[in-house]
Amino acid sequence: MKRLLIIGIGAGDPDHLTLQAAKAIAGADVFFIIDKGEEKDDLVQLRKHLIEEHGRRPYRIVEGRDPERDRTAAAYTNAVEDWRARRADLYERMIDDSLKDGQTGAFLVWGDPGVYDSTPAILERLPFPFEVIPGISAVSALTARHRTALTSVAKPVHITTGRRLAEEGPTADDMIIMLDARCAFSGLDDFHIYWGAYLGTKDEILIEGPVREVGERIRAVRAEARARKGWVMDTYLLRRLA
Structure with missing residues (x-):
């Protein structure tokens, strides 16, 4: 049978790769890479660098173009479902065309695919067994770079999105917010913010302080970074002030 691996490669630093992930890369025959356009070519190049460093030849790299996704749709859940269905069709074609029985194919995904990634949910739609290799998440990279812990004593942490925070407001004293455009x-x-963008890369940006003091600076820096690079991936921890 064909076997698939979803390998977490960390938040952006090549040294984030775990020993388990490096061994998984070494054991793969075919690597599937999704091209998201010229603006995000550096994301593709990091994947290729890791394959070159840890892959065992002969291996093959198969690239596919990511389906367009409507990020402005009012029915957000429906738009995501449509995009995932089209991505599943793309993955199935790539696997059928490029992976032979008995071979192992691999998808290299950012951070920890067990924390925040669509690839497991997409591959669940397909008739192939797969395994998930955990990685260093953006959350772990963020708190480490800010030299703080994710949790406070006897308090829960709520992981949510910028979209949900905007709709619902604060839901806990400690919150991790993912991808807040x-x-x-x-x-x-009444919150302290630990913010980071492009974590683990040469473009990494870190800002920390009370929201009332650094909020506008984060907004300006984020806008400048997005205009310069064409994309931004950011994460932050909100902690209610005592």
């Missing part, structure tokens, strides 16, 4: 932290003056 809206800067939904604005106005949350």
Whole structure:
């Protein structure tokens, strides 16, 4: 049978790769890479670098173009479901065309695919067994770079998105917010923020402080970075001030 691996490669630093992930890369015959356009070519190049460093030849790299996704749709859940269905069709064609019985194919994904990634949910739609190799998540990279812990004593942590924070407001004293294009932290003056973008890369940006003091700076820096690179991946921890 064909076997698939979803390998977490960390938040951006090549040294984030775990020994388990390096061994998994070494055991793969075919690597599937999804091209998201010229703006995000550096994301593709990091994957290729890791394959070159840890892969065992002969291996093959198979690239596919990511289906377009409507990020402005009012029915957000339906738009995501449509995009996942089209991605599943793409993956199935790539696997059928490029992976022989008895071979192992691999998808290298950012961070920890067990924390925040669509690839496991997409591959569940397909008739192939797969295994998930954990990685260093953006959450772990963020708190380490800010030299703080994810949790506070006897308090839960809520992991959510910028979209949900904007809609619902704060839901806990400690919150991890993923991919917040809206800067939904604005106005949350009773919180301290630990913000990071491009974690683990040469473009890494870290800002930390009370939201009332650094919120506008984060908004401006984020906008400048996105204009310069064409994309931004950011994460932050909100912690209610005592």
